[in-house]
Amino acid sequence: MTSAPDTRHLIPDEVEQWAQGLLSATRDAHLALCAECRTIAERERRLLRELAQLTRFAPEFGFVERVMAKVRIPTPSGPHFRPHTDA
Ligand SMILES: [Zn+2]
Secondary structure, X not given: OOOOOOOXXXXXXXXXXXXXXXXXXXXXXXXXXXXXXXXXXHHHHHHHHHHHHHHHHOOOOOHHHHHHHHHOOOOOOXXXXXXXXXX
């Protein structure tokens, strides 16, 4: 148990790198052993592929960025309750 392989799960950044074929060999080895990470990675890759297909039909610059902006949940900007100050 001294020379254990890299057992840390992939972080989202690494999953992204893997989907783009940029992941380092050591982390790639973990992926080969870890079903959990593989499931996540395959899902990420499928998502990227679908996005790539979408952009092929609508090859506007910044398309993905705009989609991602819509995905982000807007923070409500309602009126704030202020302490009643009579000063
Ligand atoms: Zn893992």
